[in-house]
Amino acid sequence: xxxxxxxxxxxxxxxxxxxxxxxxxxxxxxxxxxxxxxxxxxxxxxxxxxxxxxxxxxxxxxxxxxxxxxxxxxxxxxxxxxxxxxxxxxxxxxxxxxxxxxxxxxxxxxxxxxxxxxxxxxxxxxxxxxxxxxxxxxxxxxxxxxxx
Numbered sequence: 001x002x003x004x005x006x007x008x009x010x011x012x013x014x015x016x017x018x019x020x021x022x023x024x025x026x027x028x029x030x031x032x033x034x035x036x037x038x039x040x041x042x043x044x045x046x047x048x049x050x051x052x053x054x055x056x057x058x059x060x061x062x063x064x065x066x067x068x069x070x071x072x073x074x075x076x077x078x079x080x081x082x083x084x085x086x087x088x089x090x091x092x093x094x095x096x097x098x099x100x101x102x103x104x105x106x107x108x109x110x111x112x113x114x115x116x117x118x119x120x121x122x123x124x125x126x127x128x129x130x131x132x133x134x135x136x137x138x139x140x141x142x143x144x145x146x147x148x
Contacts, residue, residue: 003051005110006065010142011044013107014069017094018042023087025071032072036132040073040084042091047139059148062116068139069095070127075134081126084136088124092138096120099142109144116143 011029018027026033026041033041047066054062071088075081097103099118107115121139128135 003063003065006063006113006142006144007046009107009109010065010067013098014042014044014095017091021087021091023083025087032070032135034133036074039133040071040087043070043072044068045070053143060145061148062143062145063113065142065144066121066139067142068137071136072133073136074132081134081136084126084134085124088136088138092120092124092140095140113144113146116145118142 015027018025023040026038028041028043030043030045032043033039045068047068049064049066051063051065052061053064056062069088069091071084071091073080073084075084096118098105098107099115100106109115119141121141122137124136124138126134127137
């Protein structure tokens with residue numbers, strides 16, 4: 001199982017969730033637009049970190065894929081900043097539900113990989129402000145298992 005395949009399938013699911021949200025968001029992979037006309041936009045970014053959580057004697061491996069969801073918007077007042085944090089909280093909950101079969105959906109990571117869980121890493125927080133734009137970020141850790 002190629003890690004790039006897992007990232008591609010995860011991004012496809014995140015993009016579908018973002019585009020279906022009532023907030024009118026765009027979605028990009030590891031890119032945040034600077035043009036205000038393209039905002040608000042969510043970017044899924046793969047983070048550095050130890051990719052292996054556990055190895056089993058039977059050849060199975062539990063992998064960790066840390067990701068960030070970054071929301072860039074033209075947020076200049078308190079209400080917009082609070083909205084941004086709520087948007088990310090809701091999106092984070094929706095992404096975490098991809099690993100919950102009782103939620104009625106289970107993310108298919110492709111042959112050889114089985115999704116185990118998606119856990120929250122951080123709460124939504126403002127990470128950067130530039131003239132005319134503000135970035136908010138939440139992190140998640142996707143855990144999946146492969147067999148040799």
